[in-house]
Amino acid sequence: MKARYRVVLALLVGLGAGLGIPSAAHADTPPAAASGTKNNDGLPLKELRTFVEVMQRIKQDYVEPVSDKTLLDNAIKGMVTGLDPHSAYLDAKSYKQLRIDTTGKFGGLGIVVAADKGFIKVISPIDGTPAQRAGIKAGDIIIRINGTSVRDMGLDQAVQMMRGKPGSTVKLEIARPGTAKPLNFTLKREIIKVDSVKSRMLEPGFGYVRISSFQSNTTADLQRALRTLDAQNKAPLKGLVLDLRNNPGGLLNAAVGVSNTFLNKGLIVYTKGRIADADRRFKATAGDLLHGAPIVVLVNGGTASAAEIVSGALQDNHRAIIVGTRTFGKGSVQTILPLSRDTALKITTALYYTPDGRSIQAKGIEPNIVIKPLQVSKTANPGFGMLHEADLSGHLQNPNAKGADAASSAETGLAQRDFQLYEALTVLKSLAYAHQNTAAAAG
CATH class of the missing domain: 3.90.226.10 (2-enoyl-CoA Hydratase; Chain A, domain 1)
Structure with a gap:
């Protein structure tokens, strides 16, 4: 097992042929062996026998023919995705996409998503992408993609539906906490190149x-x-x-x-x-x-x-x-964990x-x-204390403090655009002041 970990392609901490299937017990397996939980190799014989029987029944009785490869791929996917939301079996298409994603250039909408209680949850929109520009937010729940419900669809399938030819459109129906009705977005796919x-x-x-x-x-x-x-x-x-x-x-x-x-x-x-x-x-x-x-x-x-x-x-x-x-x-x-040249297992280790x-x-x-995000009003006295002369519309500028006026205006603009960043800068200035005094005292 240790040798397999030496061929790891990458370790990810991230919110979607080559595998041997052990032989199951034959129908004439002695009762003692069939009813036992494991054989000498630690294989759960009873469960494997059930697996093979289900596969045979599907091949025989399902309304449409299904290939062995499809059945086994679906079985592997189910086995892995049932572990946790971040483990997955990567077929050739998914494995290729993963390698592309980690280089920072791929096609799609620019949404990072995860499976959540049968639906698809937005972890975050990526800066400068169609999703971010359209107003998709972290915490949004994707209900439908192009009119198709994503309920129990599976993360990989949902991601593939959102990706496609640049210039083509995707319709998303989204449930947003605190919003009574679902929101509808029509997004145009782009080549997503992320400058991290x-x-x-x-x-x-x-x-x-x-x-x-x-x-x-x-x-x-x-x-x-x-x-x-x-x-x-x-x-x-x-x-x-x-x-x-x-x-x-x-x-x-x-x-x-x-x-x-x-x-x-x-x-x-x-x-x-x-x-x-x-x-x-x-x-x-x-x-x-x-x-x-x-x-x-x-x-x-x-x-x-x-x-x-x-x-x-x-x-x-x-x-x-x-x-x-x-x-x-x-x-x-x-x-x-690469399984073959084209497939891999992404598993929580x-x-x-x-x-x-x-x-x-x-x-x-x-x-x-x-510090919670707030929307700061552009009107006078937006909650920063008492009203001052400088807050009045059309007030005269101080001829001796043009630099100070410009700095104050810049700070007010930052507070309106991004209140959390404004407060972070305020904290940073306090820390820098204390750091400077400590360094001066030490010197």
């Missing part, structure tokens, strides 16, 4: 990096973005907001690399499973690119999997303050734990500071 890292300056000294997913190139892209921000600032950053909201996860190694970018030492994450190869520990090495400058990590209910690994690592190592709302709670690791030994499976990461 985006960055900009929020204001002088304070940078912003958004990671939308964890791909093979994410760590390198993050480090390049941080160097670019330093160059734009013409000095090392005073602090950084790392936005992991609606990040569905991705590759475990990418999560480790991102965490290591901000750490000089300490444990990042460890995994535990049933076999020795599933037990792994990942430790940080020296090389914090922010040189100890404070970090605020933004999270929400769409922050899942690899994004939760980063959040937990930075939180437990006291390297960052986590701000936002509780994360999704996917604390399991999936391993890709371990749970991961934060440096302090926390399992977040079905629990999530609790923020240090809870």
